[in-house]
Amino acid sequence: MSDNSLRVVWVYPDLLSTYGDQGNVLVVERRARQRGLDVARLDVRSDQPIPTSGDIYLIGGGEDRPQRLAAERLRRDGHLYQAVQNGAIVFSVCAGYQILGHEFINDLGQREPGLGLLDVTSTRGEGERCVGDVFADIDPRLGLPPLTGFENHQGVTHLGPTARPFAQVKIGKGNGTGDGTEGAYNDTVFGTYMHGPVLARNPQIADLLLKLALDVNALPPTDDRWYEALRGERIAAAQQPA
């Protein structure tokens, strides 16, 4: 690892890594290396301090109890907040997304404070759990092709005025508020309900994270035939009638 390695931090793999979310780390690493970048990957367990010097932080989903433990430890640690103040990029999935907001309902049915890095608040949905394939248009400002992913959550996430919806669902529930929004972002902090793992299904999102981290507008092209085949397969699955 050299001093100018891209530092990719995988936050709490022991608590937050459901439905293959670890794949997001592998995809970011691979796409960075394909561009000739030196990558330092740091897997930070929940009993270790979060480094503040990371460039990209990835956070996965989790069941309700690990989600509460992760929120408690991240609040106590405080370094993720500091890293974002330093300009770090954060990409979070499902439970990780809820933790980045103001609060969510924990496994004890109580309001659990989040980190306040995204202007979102999650409640517990009264209806059926949101489970299934999702197909959505990503916010046009981000210039990305449609999003595909797999959702599985009970939480419903409401966006405040400073959070922009990450995407608008054509199939699936997304934030679960009934307005069709999926995920949220603000500047360098992103949250989505998409598992999949989402960056394997949508490698252009991994490239967006790399471009933000490197502060560049474009990256050298890669051979994406494998990814496109996977995307095509998952989009077709999402469009199958239930």
Ligand code: GLN
């Ligand atoms: N426990 C949360 C919910 O059900 C998050 C689930 C997940 O990360 N898949 O809303």
